[in-house]
Amino acid sequence: MIKFRKFAMYLFLIIVSFFSVFPLYWMVCAATNKSAEVISGRLIPGTYFVENMKALLASQNVGRAMTNSFRYAIILTILSLIISSLAGYGFEIYHDKAKDFVMNIILLAMMVPFVATMIPLFQMFSKAGWLNSTIGFILPTISTPFLIMMFRQSARSFPHDIMEAARIDGLSEIRIFFQMFIPTMRSTYAAAMTITFMNAWNSYLWPKVIMTDSNSQTMPMVVANLTQGYVTDYGVLMLAVLFCTLPTAIVFFCLQNAFAEGITGAVK
Amino acid sequence: MSKPSKKMTLNKKHNITGWLFLAPGALLILFMSFVPMGRALVLSFKTGVGAAMKSCGLMNYTRMFQDTVFVQSIKNTFFYLIIQVPIMLIFALILASILNNRQLRFKGLFRTMIFLPCATSLVAYAVIFRSLFANNGIVNWVLVNLGILDQPYSFLTNVWSARIVIIIALLWRWTGYNMVFYLAGLQNIEYSVYEAAKIDGASAIQSFFKITVPLLKPTILLTAIMSTNGTLQLFDESVNLTDGGPANASITMSHYIYNVSFKYVPNFGYAAAMSFLILILVAILAFLQMKVGDKRD
Numbered sequence: 384m385i386k387f388r389k390f391a392m393y394l395f396l397i398i399v400s401f402f403s404v405f406p407l408y409w410m411v412c413a414a415t416n417k418s419a420e421v422i423s424g425r426l427i428p429g430t431y432f433v434e435n436m437k438a439l440l441a442s443q444n445v446g447r448a449m450t451n452s453f454r455y456a457i458i459l460t461i462l463s464l465i466i467s468s469l470a471g472y473g474f475e476i477y478h479d480k481a482k483d484f485v486m487n488i489i490l491l492a493m494m495v496p497f498v499a500t501m502i503p504l505f506q507m508f509s510k511a512g513w514l515n516s517t518i519g520f521i522l523p524t525i526s527t528p529f530l531i532m533m534f535r536q537s538a539r540s541f542p543h544d545i546m547e548a549a550r551i552d553g554l555s556e557i558r559i560f561f562q563m564f565i566p567t568m569r570s571t572y573a574a575a576m577t578i579t580f581m582n583a584w585n586s587y588l589w590p591k592v593i594m595t596d597s598n599s600q601t602m603p604m605v606v607a608n609l610t611q612g613y614v615t616d617y618g619v620l621m622l623a624v625l626f627c628t629l630p631t632a633i634v635f636f637c638l639q640n641a642f643a644e645g646i647t648g649a650v651k
Numbered sequence: 652m653s654k655p656s657k658k659m660t661l662n663k664k665h666n667i668t669g670w671l672f673l674a675p676g677a678l679l680i681l682f683m684s685f686v687p688m689g690r691a692l693v694l695s696f697k698t699g700v701g702a703a704m705k706s707c708g709l710m711n712y713t714r715m716f717q718d719t720v721f722v723q724s725i726k727n728t729f730f731y732l733i734i735q736v737p738i739m740l741i742f743a744l745i746l747a748s749i750l751n752n753r754q755l756r757f758k759g760l761f762r763t764m765i766f767l768p769c770a771t772s773l774v775a776y777a778v779i780f781r782s783l784f785a786n787n788g789i790v791n792w793v794l795v796n797l798g799i800l801d802q803p804y805s806f807l808t809n810v811w812s813a814r815i816v817i818i819i820a821l822l823w824r825w826t827g828y829n830m831v832f833y834l835a836g837l838q839n840i841e842y843s844v845y846e847a848a849k850i851d852g853a854s855a856i857q858s859f860f861k862i863t864v865p866l867l868k869p870t871i872l873l874t875a876i877m878s879t880n881g882t883l884q885l886f887d888e889s890v891n892l893t894d895g896g897p898a899n900a901s902i903t904m905s906h907y908i909y910n911v912s913f914k915y916v917p918n919f920g921y922a923a924a925m926s927f928l929i930l931i932l933v934a935i936l937a938f939l940q941m942k943v944g945d946k947r948d
Contacts, residue, residue, distance in 0.1 A: 388855075392749055392752075392755075395749070396746075396749065396750075396761050399746065399765055400761055400764040400765060402823070403764050403765050403767055403768055403823070403827065404764050404767060406768075406776070406779050406780070406783060406823065407767060407768070407771065407779075409779070409783065409789060410779055413782070422787045422792075423792075424789060424792040424793075424796070426789075466675045466676050466679065467676055469672045469673070469675065469676065470672065470673040470674075470675065470676025470677060471676075472672060473668075473669045473670070473671070473672025473673035474669075474673050476669065477665050477666060477668060477669025477670075477672070478669070479666065479669075482669060482670075482673065485673070485677060489677060489680055492680050492684040492685065493880070494880065494930070494933045494934050494937055495684050495685075495688055495930060495933075496880070496883060496884045496905070496926065496929045496930055496933055497884060497905075498884065498886075498904075498905045498908045498909070498922075498926040498929060499687075499688055499691050499923075499926040499927060499929060499930045500683070500684060500687035500688055500691065501909075501912070501926070502691060502694065502912055502919050502922055502923055502926070503686075503687035503688075503690035503691050503694065503923075504683070504687050505912075506690075506919075507687070507690075522679075522683060523683045524683075525679055525683075526675070526676040526677075526679035526680050526683070527680075528680065531676055556665070556668045556672075557668075560672070581769075581770075581772075584772060585772040585773050585774070585887075587773060587774050587886070587887045587890075588886045588887070588905070588909065591909075591913075592909075592913060602772075603772055603773070603774035603775070603887075604774075606772075606774050606775060606778055607774055607778070607890070607891055609778075610778055610781065610891065615782070615785070617782055620778065620782065621779075621782070624775045624778055624779060627772050627774065627775045628770065628771045628772060628775045631770050631771070631772060632770040632771070635769070635770040636770075639763065639766075642831075643831060643834065643835060646831060646832060646835040647835040647838050647839070
């Protein structure tokens with residue numbers, strides 16, 4: 384009975400893992416095969432990568448889209464981490480009634496759906512001349528209630544005596560934050576970085592609204608463009624999907640353990 | 652008397668430092684969330700284009716309930732919400748409690764594979780699923796070759812199958828994500844509790860319902876709220892997987908609002924009114940979930 388249960392458990396996990404990985408495996412196979420072979424069900428990686436690459440580069444400016452996506456995502460991640468962690472730290476370490484009240488109001492912003500702010504933001508940004516610009520991309524999501532909440536939660540475990548000792552040593556408050564808090568909270572930062580970078584890289588609705596010029600397009604927009612034709616070249620399409628997926632996959636793999644650790648701290 | 656007064660000023664100084672630290676983040680949220688929300692509310696009582704906007708009372712609000720496409724988009728979104736979110740959360744919870752088992756081997760490998768879909772971009776996975784379920788896609792190829800179907804079934808152009816493909820895609824993308832939250836929550840439960848329950852003769856299913864679920868309640872509440880919020884705002888999948896089709900049968904609320912704002916003749920007032928309805932729905936559902944989650948049993 385126990386043996387059977389164990390077997391069933393592993394079988395279940397293997398089936399779930401198979402379905403989790405299969406679409407991605409298929410993507411890699413399709414990206415390296417001729418479209419006709421993809422349609423005829425070829426399920427092993429092929430040798431058509433170079434040809435697909437040439438066709439992709441001929442139809443879309445992938446280099447520019449990748450550069451744009453990287454620029455937007457990296458700048459957004461850096462600013463977001465600094466500003467949100469500073470706010471979360473401020474809310475927790477110096478907390479009083481007024482600050483707790485402000486925090487509760489900020490948490491309400493979590494419920495505001497993006498479509499509800501999208502049109503006024505578009506109007507404000509086009510008036511300010513921020514369409515097709517990096518600042519236009521990043522400004523709405525630099526500070527998010529979720530990240531502030533996460534850093535506020537982790538600041539709770541920041542030892543009070545370290546702070547007192549640092550103060551006695553004459554460290555200013557801002558230096559305590561940069562020199563003591565940031566290094567101790569490395570895993571929270573890694574989790575926040577993973578979340579922010581992925582969200583920035585994946586964001587689609589907002590760039591679709593404000594990136595009206597094809598020179599400012601992001602990688603997800605290019606992938607979406609490729610599906611618009613009547614005949615889909617699966618090889619070319621999946622190669623673009625692969626390029627769109629690689630950066631987030633790499634970030635995720637490098638920071639996977641730190642991510643899990645950071646989440647653990649946040650849900651405590 | 653000099654000592655307390657010095658302490659007072661130090662406290663005051665720290666108080667101000669705190670405000671300075673949180674000011675940039677708080678102000679950004681004020682100007683990027685609350686101010687636009689207020690503007691959207693004002694906009695929702697207006698009609699027209701650009702500078703020629705004029706007040707129209709509640710017309711936008713009465714109009715949306717006669718708008719068959721919008722009503723359809725509400726129905727679709729709630730269909731995704733009611734079917735997909737519970738299945739996903741239960742599935743994630745089961746996977747997390749299996750992976751929490753100390754005797755399990757290759758735990759890290761299984762965890763990574765199940766979490767892998769989260770590494771894909773939303774547009775990318777929508778396009779992958781669109782290709783998998785296409786007429787000449789691999790799913791049809793397998794079904795035809797196994798003899799289950801005589802000829803390829805057009806998943807994306809039939810009403811119910813299009814909706815179900817969206818649900819399958821959502822399950823694929825987000826189950827692992829929620830599982831990680833549960834695994835993290837399980838780390839905070841002493842493993843000895845499970846061992847004690849086992850010695851007392853509790854079955855795996857009993858300890859799942861009597862230990863795991865009650866102790867993970869705050870995490871379950873968090874994931875339920877996040878998933879509800881995310882589902883009510885679905886956009887990428889509807890646009891890139893089914894393009895809302897066939898004939899708006901799978902369109903989501905956000906997708907329709909986007910179309911009304913930027914694809915058709917722009918009608919910002921009407922779109923703002925519809926987006927306000929989403930805001931109200933999100934607030935009501937979050938409130939209900941918190942009420943349910945708070946109940947002591």
